[in-house]
Amino acid sequence: MAKRKVRIGLVGYQFMGKAHSNAYRQAPRFFDLDWEPELAVICGRSEGPLRAAAEKFGWAEVETDWRRLVEREDVDLIDVSTPGHMHAPIAIAAAQNGKAVWCEKPLANTLDEAMQMRDAVANAKVPHALFHNYRFAPATALAKKMIDNGDLGRIYHFRAVYLQDWIADPNFPLVWRLEKQFAGSGAHGDINAHIIDLARLLVGEIAEVSGHLETFVKQRPKLAAVDDRLGGVASKEMGDVTVDDAAMFLARFQNGALGTFEATRFAVGRKNHNRFEINGSKGSLVFNLERMNELEYYSAEDPEDLRGFRCIQATDASHPYCANWWPVGHIIGYEHTFVHLVADGLSKMAKGENPSPDFEDGLRNQRVLDAVERSSASRSWIGTC
Ligand code: SOE
Numbered sequence: 001m002a003k004r005k006v007r008i009g010l011v012g013y014q015f016m017g018k019a020h021s022n023a024y025r026q027a028p029r030f031f032d033l034d035w036e037p038e039l040a041v042i043c044g045r046s047e048g049p050l051r052a053a054a055e056k057f058g059w060a061e062v063e064t065d066w067r068r069l070v071e072r073e074d075v076d077l078i079d080v081s082t083p084g085h086m087h088a089p090i091a092i093a094a095a096q097n098g099k100a101v102w103c104e105k106p107l108a109n110t111l112d113e114a115m116q117m118r119d120a121v122a123n124a125k126v127p128h129a130l131f132h133n134y135r136f137a138p139a140t141a142l143a144k145k146m147i148d149n150g151d152l153g154r155i156y157h158f159r160a161v162y163l164q165d166w167i168a169d170p171n172f173p174l175v176w177r178l179e180k181q182f183a184g185s186g187a188h189g190d191i192n193a194h195i196i197d198l199a200r201l202l203v204g205e206i207a208e209v210s211g212h213l214e215t216f217v218k219q220r221p222k223l224a225a226v227d228d229r230l231g232g233v234a235s236k237e238m239g240d241v242t243v244d245d246a247a248m249f250l251a252r253f254q255n256g257a258l259g260t261f262e263a264t265r266f267a268v269g270r271k272n273h274n275r276f277e278i279n280g281s282k283g284s285l286v287f288n289l290e291r292m293n294e295l296e297y298y299s300a301e302d303p304e305d306l307r308g309f310r311c312i313q314a315t316d317a318s319h320p321y322c323a324n325w326w327p328v329g330h331i332i333g334y335e336h337t338f339v340h341l342v343a344d345g346l347s348k349m350a351k352g353e354n355p356s357p358d359f360e361d362g363l364r365n366q367r368v369l370d371a372v373e374r375s376s377a378s379r380s381w382i383g384t385c
Contacts, residue, residue, distance in 0.1 A: 003033070006346060007040040009069045009099070011090055012081030013053035016104050016131070017042070020081055021057035023338035030324045031343035034350040037077075043069045070094040077127075080104060083176045084184045088113040091128075095120040100127040102345065102355070106193040106369065107362025109184025114366035118359045129345045129355035130362045132197040134274060136340035138332070139295040140198065141320035142312070143278070143285050146297070147202055152280030158203045158251075158259040160195035160276040162187075163267035167217070167245065173234040174220040178241045186243030188213055189369055191274070192263035196368050197357065198276055204255045205364065210381045211249025211372035215241055216266055249372045284309075293331040 008024055010017060024037040042059035043066050044050040054062045063069045066086075070078055070093045078094035080087050080103040087108050094101045101121055107130060108114040121128040134140055146152065164187070167178070176182040177190065199206065218241055221234035245266055251259035267273065274289035286296035286309070295312045302308075315331055317323040321340045325332055345355030367384045375382040 004035045005038045007038045007076045009041045009075035010079040011043040013044045016081040023342040026339045027342040035346045070097045083182045084109040092120040095124040102129040104131045106189045111370040114363045118363045128359040130357045133337040136337040138319045139314040153282030155257045155280045157279040161262040162191040163270035163273040164265045165268045167265045168268045170217045173223045174239040180242040187263040188247035206251045207254045208383045211375045213244035213247045213376040216245045
């Protein structure tokens with residue numbers, strides 16, 4: 001059967017633009033897809049760096065106005081990989097133009113925007129997806145299979161941390177991720193969103209939360225040059241940090257399990273330490289992104305003298321996605337999670353299904369993010385519905 005080409009229009013060419021470009025190129029090379037991505041147009045504000053990115057990542061054309069991009073007849077899918085404040089306007093306009101819309105996480109900067117985005121894709125009846133890539137690590141997908149098989153029994157605890165330290169230096173400049181008008185929130189929406197998504201995938205929906213958001217460094221040097229998370233050039237003038245540096249919360253799941261969540265950019269020494277532990281009546285699982293090919297598993301049903309955490313190396317052909325790469329033991333990396341997300345999403349679209357996770361997942365995630373912010377402000381437990 002002839003392969004259908006899905007012409008991608010990507011808005012954004014920094015870190016996520018790079019990761020997504022790689023995923024669109026690699027997915028059809030390593031997965032047998034009926035619908036194959038075509039790197040049609042990459043969009044950004046500055047033509048010079050944009051052309052360089054197009055050349056480097058292999059995009060056919062460039063566009064400096066996203067409004068023109070979403071109206072182009074020769075583009076089928078809009079990928080929103082911009083700072084958070086542009087997610088809603090671009091995704092809504094893309095949906096209204098009948099495009100499939102794939103968006104980076106978190107879905108939006110506010111709950112209201114997330115609702116508008118979900119409504120826009122639902123009303124337009126267009127496919128929609130959300131780049132919660134850590135669902136697509138083979139070890140995470142294996143954890144999902146094991147939990148769904150009942151291997152852990154009744155789940156009591158979900159315990160997750162997402163620890164970074166890239167702004168622990170108070171002289172790090174005031175980049176867009178540190179301003180509410182652009183990012184919506186700080187570590188909370190940026191990386192708590194990831195562990196909330198994993199919690200929803202592996203344990204279930206969160207019923208209520210009690211949290212606290214903290215900003216340790218209240219002012220930073222304003223940027224004299226480009227607004228780039230990678231640092232840019234600091235000026236002498238100081239500006240206010242208007243988002244959280246760290247966000248922690250307790251959660252009660254609808255199924256009665258308890259959760260603890262910690263997201264911070266001040267865990268000095270931790271670079272991208274995304275770790276979860278799940279404890280159930282029959283055993284426990286531990287995943288650590290910095291050892292992403294491994295899943296630690298403890299079974300309470302092992303013979304007593306043999307009980308202990310075993311390390312499953314999720315690189316065998318029997319493990320999710322691994323048959324498409326290398327022989328067992330030849331590990332894969334961060335970028336492969338995006339390739340798996342793209343392959344999975346396009347495979348679903350080819351079958352007339354919607355990708356997962358999608359904007360409904362994004363809205364449910366945003367409800368949790370919003371409830372934690374309201375809990376922190378009111379110093380009380382808040383329901384997420
Ligand atoms: C910055 O915290 C960041 O790039 C996040 O935005 C990504 O979602 C995460 O995967 C890595 O860190």
